[in-house]
Amino acid sequence: ANTPVWTSLMLGYDMTPLGSDGKLRTTSPEAIEAAALYKRLMTKAAPPGVTGFNWAEAQSAFLQGKIGMWFDGVGFAPPMENPEKSRVVGKVGYGVMPKGPKAHAAGTFGDGIGVTSASAKKEAAYLFCQWAVSPAMGARLLQAGAGVPFRKSVLEDPKVREGVTMPPSWLDAVVGSGNISRLALPVIIPVTGFRDIYGVALTNRIAGADPADELKKATEQFQPVLDRSEQG
Template sequence: MSLSRRQLLAAGAAVGALGLSGIGLPAFAQTGGANSGGVNWRKYAGTKIEVNLIKSPRGDTLTKYQKEFEELTGITVVSEQTPEQQQRQKAVIELTSGRPSFDVVHISYHVQKRQFEKGKWLADLTPFIKDPALTDAGFLDDFSEAGVTFARNPDGGIGALPFSVDYWIVYWNKDLFAKKNLSFPKTFDEMVAAAAALTDPASQTYGFVARGMKNANTPVWTSLLLGYDQYSVDANRNLLTDTPEAIEAAKLYQTLMTKSAPPGVTGFNWAECQSAFLQGRVGMWFDGVGFAPPLEDPEKSRVVGKVGYGLMPKGPKAHAAATTGDGIGVTAASKNKEAAYLYCQWATGKLMGARLLQAGAGVPFRNSVLSDAEVRKGVKMPAAWVDAVVESAKISRLALPVIIPVTEFRDVLGGALTNMISGSDPAAELKRATADFKPILERSEKA
């Protein structure tokens, strides 16, 4: 059942009372008029759109508040949430056919950006962004640099709007650090030293944990590589995976994972890392900021109130926070592009961003949300977590290469990294993996 306008206005007032007064519902909740701010939200009333979402806390949030969008616009939304891997497969199959059943699609930038660009599957949203009847002036200015980088195509057009970002940070156990009289590391060298000092196999305490499992581990290495001021693949799709910098980053990965990580780390994905950290026997865990909520849950965690949320330490040549993220875009084949765009704009709006942040469901790319003091009051996570998000946004860089065969990249290079944990030479492993992956990348660009 649709909400009445009176109910929606009451909801808007309640939102303001909860500390979202600066991030009110899009125009109508604050003023009662759907056309406020210049955007004619009801221009496409009576239209029906189909939305394809990834099953996740982010997708849940969009679905939960969908009725608000329908009341605002008069547009009917039929949305479907599918687990990530199945959603990706379904989207590719339908988009390849040229007749997708959906108008709006939720994409993982860090995996699908290049594939969607090469397939020309997304509508260029630039004309809609420039249209004052559809978008307020300066709309894109509020998104972080990483978000706009994700959204922008090689030809300068805008594909999917930036929705939710995941910065990689270092979770650290303040009690373990205090027992060793250690401070949070500010550089890679200090991180290695702290990890070694915290490690005591006799008491089953370890200084560092990160993903060691093939495929899952590749973003750990590429994140470290950013500290050497280098990506794994350059803008012209040339591999940089066996350069001196890549080898040094791999040696750093090997050192941390062999000298300071728990036994069996080659089988660890993020869940196993999180579990180990929750038990209170790991000094530092390196992964995405979105994995934080369970750490502050007394029913799941032994480290509630003991967790520090640290900005990635500086590398030898750069200070960078690795970044992955999601976007919401309009399919090029949609017959309802403007209506679908309004949904995307609503989904990436300030209110929805505030809701994501406060629920711990995700982190918006919107700078104004992250810097809003009232919004921060409603965030369930500690202030240090929000600080880590805000500071990471300032030094964010893409964690994975913008290529089509991202999965194969992660498989091939990930296998090499796993071998390094078993003692293999990083230079030899990267040389072999680079040679193995090069023809895969070349074929993808020619396809």
């Protein structure tokens, strides 16, 4: 879970972990500074034990009112407004990622669906894809607070907005983030390995290791994995 936070901070330096040429930028000065910033936040402003947190632990701590700020995607917000799960109902504000030193960007993630070449029912699968990405389903996604539809027409539809169950500040954060969205993880096959390898490096940094050294070692470890996966 460390890695997407680091790459999101990196976007504020107008830097992505992978360039358009397919080369890793994870040892760039911007990547190192983003890692150093993350280390400062985790050691100077975070609660004890946070180094071992994953998404679930971070959400639980916020739900219980034990921490004052939580950085996550908007789709994880509905439990905050559920009185059966949350102790902070009505006390939560939602905001857009702050501007970084060089750029203002909100890290973006998404789901992808498609029809496989091996499918025996390609037409049915294609029709399902059309249904899943339809304006009606986008409206349901937004109104439930489960995520952000990629159709701008859905976001701007007054009738859809009237049905949103989350607070107005949540919707404002959704729209504002959409206007500055950039992918927070590289589009590569071994993206899970990317998260794992750099996640370990980030944990080591938080524990006191040098950010530049850890990034160098992680990049040397991951580069062969990336090279093998993207061949052909």
